[in-house]
Amino acid sequence: MAENGTGSVSFIGLGTMGREMVRNLLKAGHAVTVFDIVEEAVAALAAEGAIAATSLAEAVADADLAITMLPDTPQVEDVIYGEGGLLASPPRGRLVVDMSTIAPAAVRRMHADLKAKSIDFIDAPVSGGPIGAKNATLTIMAGGEAPAFARAEPFFRGMGPTITHVGAPGAGQAVKLCNQLTCGINIQAVCEAIALGRASGVDLEQMRSVLLGGSAASWMLDKLGPAMIAGDAGAGFRIDLMLKDLRLVQEQAQALSVPLPGTALVTSQYIEARAHGEGSNGNQALFRVYDRMTNRA
Ligand code: NAD
Numbered sequence: 001m002a003e004n005g006t007g008s009v010s011f012i013g014l015g016t017m018g019r020e021m022v023r024n025l026l027k028a029g030h031a032v033t034v035f036d037i038v039e040e041a042v043a044a045l046a047a048e049g050a051i052a053a054t055s056l057a058e059a060v061a062d063a064d065l066a067i068t069m070l071p072d073t074p075q076v077e078d079v080i081y082g083e084g085g086l087l088a089s090p091p092r093g094r095l096v097v098d099m100s101t102i103a104p105a106a107v108r109r110m111h112a113d114l115k116a117k118s119i120d121f122i123d124a125p126v127s128g129g130p131i132g133a134k135n136a137t138l139t140i141m142a143g144g145e146a147p148a149f150a151r152a153e154p155f156f157r158g159m160g161p162t163i164t165h166v167g168a169p170g171a172g173q174a175v176k177l178c179n180q181l182t183c184g185i186n187i188q189a190v191c192e193a194i195a196l197g198r199a200s201g202v203d204l205e206q207m208r209s210v211l212l213g214g215s216a217a218s219w220m221l222d223k224l225g226p227a228m229i230a231g232d233a234g235a236g237f238r239i240d241l242m243l244k245d246l247r248l249v250q251e252q253a254q255a256l257s258v259p260l261p262g263t264a265l266v267t268s269q270y271i272e273a274r275a276h277g278e279g280s281n282g283n284q285a286l287f288r289v290y291d292r293m294t295n296r297a
Contacts, residue, residue: 001064005154006030010063010091012056012079013100014041016238017126018069020133021099021159022050027136028158035059057089064093065152072244073102080110090119097122097152099140101180101241103248104170105255111144111169120148123169125176128160129237131223136160141179143171177252180245181263186220187286188266193221194228195290204229228287236282243270243279 001007006029011022014036025032026049033051035058036042046052053059056079060066066086070076076098080086086096096119098107107123114121122144132138138160142149149165156163166175193216197207208225211217227234246267253260269289276292278285291297 001151001154007064007093007155008033008062009155010035010053010060010066011050011069012036012059012066013069013071013075014038014045015069015071016130017099017133019045020130021067021069021138023048024133024136025155025158026050030155030158033059033063055084056086057084060086060089060091063091065095065097065155066091067155068096068098068100070098070100071241072100073106073248076100076102076110077106080114087113087117087119090114090117093151094118095120095122095148095151097124097155099124099126101125101176101245101248102173104173104177104252107143107170107173120145120151121169122148122152123172124152124156125172126160127176127179129223130235132160138162140164141166141172141175143167143173143175144169173248174252177245177249180242181249181260183220183283184242184246184266184270185262186218187224187283188269190218190221190225191228191287191290194225194287195294198296199294224282224284227282227284231287233278233281233285233288236284238279239270239273239281239283239285240279242283243267243274246270 008031009025010033012035022032022045033053034042034045035053035056042052068076068079111121122142124140124142126138126140128138136159139162140156140160142165197204249263272289273286
């Protein structure tokens, strides 16, 4: 870190979330080198002031830390263990931060393998979706050792105001999985309320604002309710990424012998949605399951 509080970041994974997080790191004054397997994603951010890299090793060489924002556990493993990966070619600052949502058990393994080579690792998944990524309002939950968290924290500040060190390696992902099961079951509750309200013939927009004023208020009703009512299944946090997260929740629950019947039920509805070709749609498309169950599709 430079004395003025800025430093150099290497950012790997420039999709829906990553590209917005890079923009905010640039706004916060950091030098950001970017890499993605999709060349256009790299070029787009280079046009906005990021430094383009053509390989992973080139991207991380001069960085204080490398941040990964990738779809799932196998992609993060690839970037760490693969040829030219971060285990063999770490950033100059020997700090790796994964902000994707992946399996806590894999995180603990990565932490141990990197530590054996004197490389620090922090798991720091986020909540807040593409809007939070764009507006730098992400909630960041971090697991790892305190000194490594202290080095990463100034960089997190550029991406969101709520940054919490929640415990040992993997704890960030454990908290994120609890976040995701709460989101999934909550989306289902909003779908059911709208399905019943619609069948009852009430004004759904008015119903939504009444519910938002009382104890049924929720982020999902507030942010996804309008799109559900309008039948807009378009962009947003994708159904297939949520299914990935629900799979991670269930793997963790099975490993720890915790029954999660609510999660099991909503997971089968997400599977139904994906089977109907909604995998790339936003999570509000879960409402289409209720359209189909009430013969309104
Ligand atoms: P995304 O699929 O839009 O982006 C992932 C990016 O990673 C893509 O640009 C892809 O080309 C790149 N990539 C894949 N493999 C790579 C590799 N080996 N090397 C370099 N680049 C590679 O996904 P996203 O929506 O940005 O989500 C990223 C992570 O954040 C996921 O784990 C997701 O669950 C989590 N997350 C997403 C949201 C959301 O609302 N989208 C919210 C919170 C957390």
